[in-house]
Amino acid sequence: xxxxxxxxxxxxKTSFFTHVGEVKAIRGVDFHLKKGxxxxxxxxxxxxKSVTSLSVMRLLLNPxxxxxxxxxxxxxxxxxxxxxxxxxIRGNEISMIFQDPMTSLNPVxxxxxxxxxxxxxxxxxxxxxxxxxxxxxxxxxxIPSPEKRIKQYPHEFSGGMRQRAMIAMALSCEPQLLIxxxxxxxxxxxxxxxxxxxxxxxxxxxxxxxxxITHDLGVVVDVCSRIIVxxxxxxxxxxxxxxxxxxxxxxxxxxxxxxxPKITEKSDKQRLIPxxxxxxxxxxxxxxxxxxxxxxxxxxxxxxxxxxxxxxxPTHRSMCHLLxxxxxxxxxxxxxxxxxxxx
Amino acid sequence: xxxxxxxxxxxxxxxxxxxxxxxxxxMHLVPGGPFTSEKKLPPEIERALAEKYNLNDPIHTQYIxxxxxxxxxxxxxxxxxxxxxxxxxxxxxxxxxxxxGGTAILVILLIGxxxxxxxxxxxxxxxDSFVMLFAILGVTIPxxxxxxxMIYVFGVKLKLLPTSRWATPKHMIMPVIALAAYSVAxxxxxxxxxxxxxxxxxxxxxxxxxxxxxxxxxxxxxxKNALIPIVTYIGPMAAGILTGSFxxxxxxxxxxxxxxxxxxxxNRDYTVIMGVTIFYAAxxxxxxxxxxxVYGLIDPRIKIDED
Amino acid sequence: MDNTQVKNKQNLWQPLSxxxxxxxxxxxxSMTYWQDVWRRLKGNKVAMGSLIFLIxxxxxxxxxxxxxxxxxxxxxxxxxxxxxSAQHIFGTDxxxxxxFIRVIYGARISLTVGIAASIINLVVGVVYGGISGYAGGKTxxxxxxxxxxxxxxxxxLYVILLMVWLGAGMKSILIAIGTTYWISMARIVRGQILSxxxxxxxxxxxxxxxxxxxxxxKHLIPNAMGPIIVTMTMSxxxxxxxEAFLSFIGLGVSAPxxxxxxxxxxxxxxxxxxxHHLFFPALALSLTMLAFNFLGDGLRDALDPKMxx
Numbered sequence: 001x002x003x004x005x006x007x008x009x010x011x012x013k014t015s016f017f018t019h020v021g022e023v024k025a026i027r028g029v030d031f032h033l034k035k036g037x038x039x040x041x042x043x044x045x046x047x048x049k050s051v052t053s054l055s056v057m058r059l060l061l062n063p064x065x066x067x068x069x070x071x072x073x074x075x076x077x078x079x080x081x082x083x084x085x086x087x088x089i090r091g092n093e094i095s096m097i098f099q100d101p102m103t104s105l106n107p108v109x110x111x112x113x114x115x116x117x118x119x120x121x122x123x124x125x126x127x128x129x130x131x132x133x134x135x136x137x138x139x140x141x142x143i144p145s146p147e148k149r150i151k152q153y154p155h156e157f158s159g160g161m162r163q164r165a166m167i168a169m170a171l172s173c174e175p176q177l178l179i180x181x182x183x184x185x186x187x188x189x190x191x192x193x194x195x196x197x198x199x200x201x202x203x204x205x206x207x208x209x210x211x212x213i214t215h216d217l218g219v220v221v222d223v224c225s226r227i228i229v230x231x232x233x234x235x236x237x238x239x240x241x242x243x244x245x246x247x248x249x250x251x252x253x254x255x256x257x258x259x260x261p262k263i264t265e266k267s268d269k270q271r272l273i274p275x276x277x278x279x280x281x282x283x284x285x286x287x288x289x290x291x292x293x294x295x296x297x298x299x300x301x302x303x304x305x306x307x308x309x310x311x312x313x314p315t316h317r318s319m320c321h322l323l324x325x326x327x328x329x330x331x332x333x334x335x336x337x338x339x340x341x342x343x
Numbered sequence: 344x345x346x347x348x349x350x351x352x353x354x355x356x357x358x359x360x361x362x363x364x365x366x367x368x369x370m371h372l373v374p375g376g377p378f379t380s381e382k383k384l385p386p387e388i389e390r391a392l393a394e395k396y397n398l399n400d401p402i403h404t405q406y407i408x409x410x411x412x413x414x415x416x417x418x419x420x421x422x423x424x425x426x427x428x429x430x431x432x433x434x435x436x437x438x439x440x441x442x443x444g445g446t447a448i449l450v451i452l453l454i455g456x457x458x459x460x461x462x463x464x465x466x467x468x469x470x471d472s473f474v475m476l477f478a479i480l481g482v483t484i485p486x487x488x489x490x491x492x493m494i495y496v497f498g499v500k501l502k503l504l505p506t507s508r509w510a511t512p513k514h515m516i517m518p519v520i521a522l523a524a525y526s527v528a529x530x531x532x533x534x535x536x537x538x539x540x541x542x543x544x545x546x547x548x549x550x551x552x553x554x555x556x557x558x559x560x561x562x563x564x565x566x567k568n569a570l571i572p573i574v575t576y577i578g579p580m581a582a583g584i585l586t587g588s589f590x591x592x593x594x595x596x597x598x599x600x601x602x603x604x605x606x607x608x609x610n611r612d613y614t615v616i617m618g619v620t621i622f623y624a625a626x627x628x629x630x631x632x633x634x635x636x637v638y639g640l641i642d643p644r645i646k647i648d649e650d
Numbered sequence: 651m652d653n654t655q656v657k658n659k660q661n662l663w664q665p666l667s668x669x670x671x672x673x674x675x676x677x678x679x680s681m682t683y684w685q686d687v688w689r690r691l692k693g694n695k696v697a698m699g700s701l702i703f704l705i706x707x708x709x710x711x712x713x714x715x716x717x718x719x720x721x722x723x724x725x726x727x728x729x730x731x732x733x734x735s736a737q738h739i740f741g742t743d744x745x746x747x748x749x750f751i752r753v754i755y756g757a758r759i760s761l762t763v764g765i766a767a768s769i770i771n772l773v774v775g776v777v778y779g780g781i782s783g784y785a786g787g788k789t790x791x792x793x794x795x796x797x798x799x800x801x802x803x804x805x806x807l808y809v810i811l812l813m814v815w816l817g818a819g820m821k822s823i824l825i826a827i828g829t830t831y832w833i834s835m836a837r838i839v840r841g842q843i844l845s846x847x848x849x850x851x852x853x854x855x856x857x858x859x860x861x862x863x864x865x866x867x868k869h870l871i872p873n874a875m876g877p878i879i880v881t882m883t884m885s886x887x888x889x890x891x892x893e894a895f896l897s898f899i900g901l902g903v904s905a906p907x908x909x910x911x912x913x914x915x916x917x918x919x920x921x922x923x924x925x926h927h928l929f930f931p932a933l934a935l936s937l938t939m940l941a942f943n944f945l946g947d948g949l950r951d952a953l954d955p956k957m958x959x
Contacts, residue, residue, distance in 0.1 A: 059551055083557075091554035098552075103545040107566050118553040152632060153643045169553070292666065301662035328663055358799050369811045370920065407780060414782050483715040485891060487914060488932040491921060586806040588896050594918065605899045618815065620807055 005072070006209050007033040007056070012069035012079075014048075025051040025064070026234040035176070038210040040220030041258065042228035046279040048211045052230070053179045055079075056211075057096055059085045071175075080195040086317060095170035100184035101162035105154040111138075112150030117167045121175045137168035141198060149289045160191035167198065174206060177340045181213045197224055217256050221245060226315065229253050232280045232290025234306075239316035249293045249310075249318040250334060269308055289321065297322060297330050347645070351635045355628050356431050362411055366617050367406055367606040401603075410478075418618030427594060429618035432603060439509055440592070441598035444584045446515060451580065455527040456573065459534025464561065474531065481528025486587050490521035490594045507596040518595045522587050526580045533576055537569040544568070567641060578631045585623055591598040664844045681945030690952035697948020700941035707938065711757040720748035722908070731924050736757050740930045743913075744920065750907055751932050759909040760935070763823055764942075766888035767884050770828030775835025776878065782836070784862065794840070801833055809892060813901040820903050823896060827889050838881050842874035856903040876953040883946035887939040894935060 014026040026048045033039055043049045054060050056071055058078060071078040073094065078086070090096075107113060113218060115134040119125065125133075131150070138146035141164040154162060163183060169227045170178055180199065184192040200223050203210055212220055219287040220227055220241070227244045228294050229237045237250040255275040277294035280286055289295070301321050309325040322333045388433045412419060418429035497517065510513060541547065542565055550564045551557075588601035596602075601617065607615035639645050691697055716722075718736075726746035734741045740749035781886070782793040809826045816822035855864075894911025896902050902912045910931040917927035 057552060059548065087554045087556055089554065090552055096552040097547060101544060106550070106564050106568070107644060108545040109564075112427075121553075121555060155644050180428075204611060215578065249501045298666040299663050300666060302666065304662065326663060361799055366811065465830065478942065479940070483943050484756075484936045485894060485932070485939070487894075487918075488928075488936060491918070491928050491932065495922065495925060584805070586895070590895065593898070608810065609900050616811075620905050621809060623807060 004034055005032045006035045006037075006074065007211075008070075008072040009052075009056070010070040010072070012052070012055060012071065013038065013067050014051055014060065015065060017063040017065065021283050023284055025233055026055065029069075029071045029230075029233075029235055031228055031235065031238065033177070033209055033211065036203070036207045037226070038200075038212065038224045039226040039228060040214065040222060040224035041228045041230060042217055044215055044279055046232075046282070048179055048233040049215075049230050052256060053096065053181055053211065053213055055100075057094060057179065059090075059091060059096075069160070076157055088122070091118045091170075091175070092173045093175050094179065095175040095177040096181065096260075097163070097166045097170045097183055099160065100186045101166050102186075104166060105235050106216075107154055107273070110151055110195060111157070111165050115150075115165070118169065119172050121182055122207045129320055133172060134168075135175075137172050138165065140171075140192075140202070141165070141168045143168070160194060162200065163187060163191075163195055167195075167202070168300040171206065171208065172201060175208065177209045177211065178203075179211045179213070182215070184219060185214070185216070192219070199223055202256050216260075217244075218260050227334055229256070233282055233285065234319065235289060236291065236320075237318040239330060243313065243316045247316075249312060249316070249323060250320050251297055251322070251333060253308045253318075254332060255294075289319070297333065299327070347391045348636065348640050351470070353631050354533070358628050359621075359625055360605045362476055362628075363410065363621050364406075366620050366624075367409055369386065371405075414619060417616040418621065421612055421615050424612075429615050432615065433622055435602060435618065436598060436600040436603045439597060440588055440601055441596065443509075443515070443518060443522065443599060444588060447526075447584050450519060450523045451526045455530035456534050458527075458565070459531040459540055460569075463533065463535045463538035463542070471535075475535075476527040478532045481524045482532070484524075484527060487522050487590050487594060489524045490517070490591060493521060494594075509595075509597045509599070518591050518597060521594075522584060522591045525582055525587070530573065530576060530580070534569065534573055537572050538565060541565045541569045554585045571638070571642055574634055575640065577634045578627070582628045583626055585627065680947060684744070687952045691948055694948040694951060696944050697800075697952075700944040700948070703941045706890070707726060707759065707941075711754055711761060714741060714754050715751065715758075718748075718751050718754070720751050724748070724753045731920075731927075733924075733926055741924075741926045743916070743927060744924075745892050747931060752846065753910070756910040756931055757906055757911050757934060759820070759907065760864065760893060760911070760938070763827070763893045763909065764822070764886040764890040766824050767827040767892075768885045770824065770891075771832040771835050772878070772882050772884055774828065775832035776839050778832065779839030779841075780835035780843055783840035784847060786844075786847070788842070794898075795804070797833055797836060806892065809896065810899070810901065815894060820907075823893055823901075823903070826896075827892055828858045831888065835881050835885070838877050839874060842877055846874060849888070853915060880946055880953065883942060883949055887942040890935070890939060890942075930931070 003200045009029060009031050012026055013024070014031045016023040018023055019109060020212075027046070031039075041052065051060070051064070054064070055066050056073075056104075058066075058081070060066070066079050069079065073089070078089070081089075081141050087292055088336065105111070112131065112134050115137060116127070116130040119130040119133050120127065123130075123133075133148045135150055135252065138149060143149055143164055149157070149165075154165075155164060166220065167183075178199075185197070196219065199210060199212075202208060203223075210223065211277050212224055224241060226238070228235055229244070229250065231244075231252050235243065237248065237253045239249075244253060244295060245257070248257060252275075253271070258273045259275060275294055280293070281291045286292070286303065288301075288303040289307055289331055292298045298319060305321075305322045307319045307324075309319050310316045311317045312323075320333065321327055322330050327334060409419070416430055418433075422427045422433060459502055462471045463470050494517065509518075515527070542561075547560060547565055550560045555564075585601075588599060590601075591597070591606060592599045592601040604616070604619045604623075606612075607619065611623050698787050722854070723736040724747060726742075727833065728746065730742060730744055730746040732738055732742045738748050738750065740753060743749050743752065777791065784788045785793075808830045812829070813822055816825060890910075893909055895900065897909060897911030903909055908916070913931035914928055914935070917924075917931065922929040
């Protein structure tokens with residue numbers, strides 16, 4: 001089965017060796033991605049989701065380092081590759097787009113120049129051919145008058161257009177994998193929808209696999225077939241979109257779902273229930289479940305031991321003590337029957 | 344781009360006009376006439392001189408005349424050196440100062456900027472600390488101290504370099520270094536901090552994510568952005584070189600305009616003071632204009648904002 | 651499984667109390683902004699060293715002349731040009747005057763010029779920049795245009811012209827420097843005010859009926875103090891240097907009073923024969939400027955770590 005996987009991350013551990021100590025940003029993460037698949041990684045800031053993508057791309061800056069694990073891309077371990085080898089992969093086989101398109105584009109060069117340089121480097125074509133390809137890419141992402149726009153500078157584009165240009169730039173060499181780190185967070189809601197539509201469309205057309213990283217569960221449901229929920233440097237729950245939305249098995253996932261604003265017809269307006277508290281300090285990671293201090297159902301065991309993964313279906317797993325047979329019954333999570341036969 | 348250039352050009356003239364007027368006012372407000380440092384002259388000679396220099400005309404006429412003269416390049420006669428006029432004196436002494444200053448500017452740009460870049464790329468290493476230490480010293484130790492130290496070490500003790508006059512390239516070494524020291528240090532520090540700030544930017548991360556080599560990332564993407572504050576510094580730098588030349592030319596006995604200017608101050612040679620001030624100001628304003636042009640070329644956001 | 655083990659096992663599944671949950675929260679003692687600044691500054695050894703040096707220098711400049719056996723103008727031509735010795739720590743100058751006390755007096759003059767000029771710059775700059783930034787709109791535009799034109803003109807030339815006009819002497823120097831270098835302070839203050847003006851506490855104050863000048867002086871300016879302090883600390887060495895520069899071209903304070911700049915200038919002619927004439931004033935000048943620069947850098951880092959290079 002693993003030979004079909006485009007990306008196979010095994011026991012990834014990444015830390016930042018700062019002058020105050022080692023911050024364990026990712027503490028043992030496993031996941032995989034098939035060709036043509038789109039998965040979402042969801043979590044708050046500090047959960048480790050962005051660090052995961054930067055680790056895969058090997059774009060971690062000092063003092064960050066991958067300290068353990070494998071990142072298998074088409075069978076080859078990216079964690080051990082040299083910088084030069086990675087340069088051939090970035091922009092070429094794996095591309096990445098970032099949150100804020102205004103600051104992510106170089107203000108002193110034209111959009112065309114910035115798209116063309118990747119094409120020229122990776123595909124070794126002439127400037128003229130690269131220019132043609134760049135114009136074509138701008139068309140594909142839906143930017144009007146691409147011939148004119150190519151000579152313009154980033155500040156002459158609107159927010160949504162800039163993100164489209166970033167996508168064009170990322171896909172210009174037809175990578176097998178596109179990592180999108182909070183691509184819509186800096187845009188307004190209507191533009192958000194357009195960009196997500198675009199990404200879905202391109203995924204189908206070019207058969208690009210996508211990893212969509214966001215803190216907003218509402219964003220992933222449309223584009224992604226599988227969702228990974230991260231917290232405190234670990235994966236809390238993983239499953240298909242239906243499983244996560246309709247049958248969540250982790251208090252954190254539940255919390256995230258409850259805090260999504262829903263437009264409802266009913267006259268009884270539902271209150272948004274935010275999750276109280278702040279993320280854990282990864283300088284001294286907790287020995288138990290990282291979510292315990294904020295969890296409404298926390299038990300004493302939760303701060304003593306880190307839970308194991310419970311597999312609820314071939315695609316659905318969760319890391320929670322409540323799923324243990326001895327745990328008390330919590331209908332929302334485990335609908336357990338205890339020893340006396342009580343639900 | 345055209346509108347931008349025009350605006351800058353107009354600004355330049357306005358500034359020159361203000362400077363000329365201000366200088367004129369200053370000089371005419373000085374207590375005592377231009378001849379106060381000399382012995383009392385017989386009244387006929389005084390009258391003749393006043394006639395010659397139009398000192399009896401109402402002030403606004405003198406002003407208009409002066410302005411007319413300035414536009415035509417005539418800055419009036421020297422009060423102290425009979426038979427010489429200010430423009431002529433400038434013509435005689437300026438080339439030497441231009442050589443001194445020009446060489447200093449080249450040194451500053453061609454040595455200071457690369458040092459700053461290297462220091463930024465090797466941040467935290469001993470090389471970086473070493474360079475920064477030198478930079479701090481360069482910025483705080485006054486130029487005349489640097490000059491004196493060099494004269495003592497290389498001129499007197501080691502007898503390697505000539506310590507005065509301006510004849511051979513060897514003569515240029517110490518004066519240029521003493522003159523450039525402050526600005527080289529300043530620009531190295533500025534380049535370094537600018538590069539460090541730019542390297543942190545999101546677009547650098549994007550460039551790396553595209554698989555570009557580190558060399559391209561640094562020299563194409565980072566450097567152009569880092570140059571922006573450096574270009575802005577060139578104006579004040581030119582001003583510093585100019586005023587620094589007063590001191591350096593005096594110490595090294597170089598026959599340049601700086602030394603002439605300082606002498607004209609002690610001589611209270613007012614026309615020369617005025618004329619040279621306006622000339623200096625013109626040079627500097629012109630340099631700022633050039634800087635603004637270069638700025639507009641590097642940073643595309645500038646031109647558009649102006650419209 | 652015996653009873654105690656069963657009990658333990660069941661205990662693990664008990665819900666967590668609130669205190670147990672909050673146990674991990676990190677709590678830092680809360681400090682006021684200025685306490686935080688001072689704490690950061692204290693950690694900067696170079697800046698603290700500079701501060702101590704400057705305080706020491708000021709104390710020396712004030713108190714040493716009171717008990718020192720020589721005065722700065724006592725001439726004794728028999729003793730002229732002596733190298734440093736037990737009787738004359740820094741040696742003597744060409745008129746036989748004790749160089750040490752002359753350098754101390756030089757400290758008095760140079761420091762006075764530096765600090766006084768900076769204070770003048772501060773006041774003029776803060777008022778001008780404050781009004782410009784607060785008023786905004788056309789007033790701001792006009793005031794800044796004036797500053798822009800003034801800024802292109804090299805300030806040193808202005809200072810020279812003013813000195814020629816005003817004549818030499820301490821007062822003239824203060825006026826000349828004070829009326830030219832306020833420009834950078836004004837710009838910085840204006841920039842700060844512009845960004846602070848939009849903050850909510852300004853609107854709150856206005857709703858409570860505070861007048862414009864009250865808002866400006868009680869609310870905005872104290873909050874802009876950070877960059878103001880840094881700029882002022884950095885402008886002191888500029889002022890000292892400008893004074894030294896003026897002395898160099900003959901526009902400094904008049905004899906027998908001497909600032910470091912005058913001492914250095916006087917020493918130039920004969921310095922190759924008597925290097926100590928130049929060495930001590932130059933050393934004093936350089937160390938002082940170095941100290942102010944380090945202190946200014948340290949203050950900038952302490953006031954806003956994000957501004958760090």
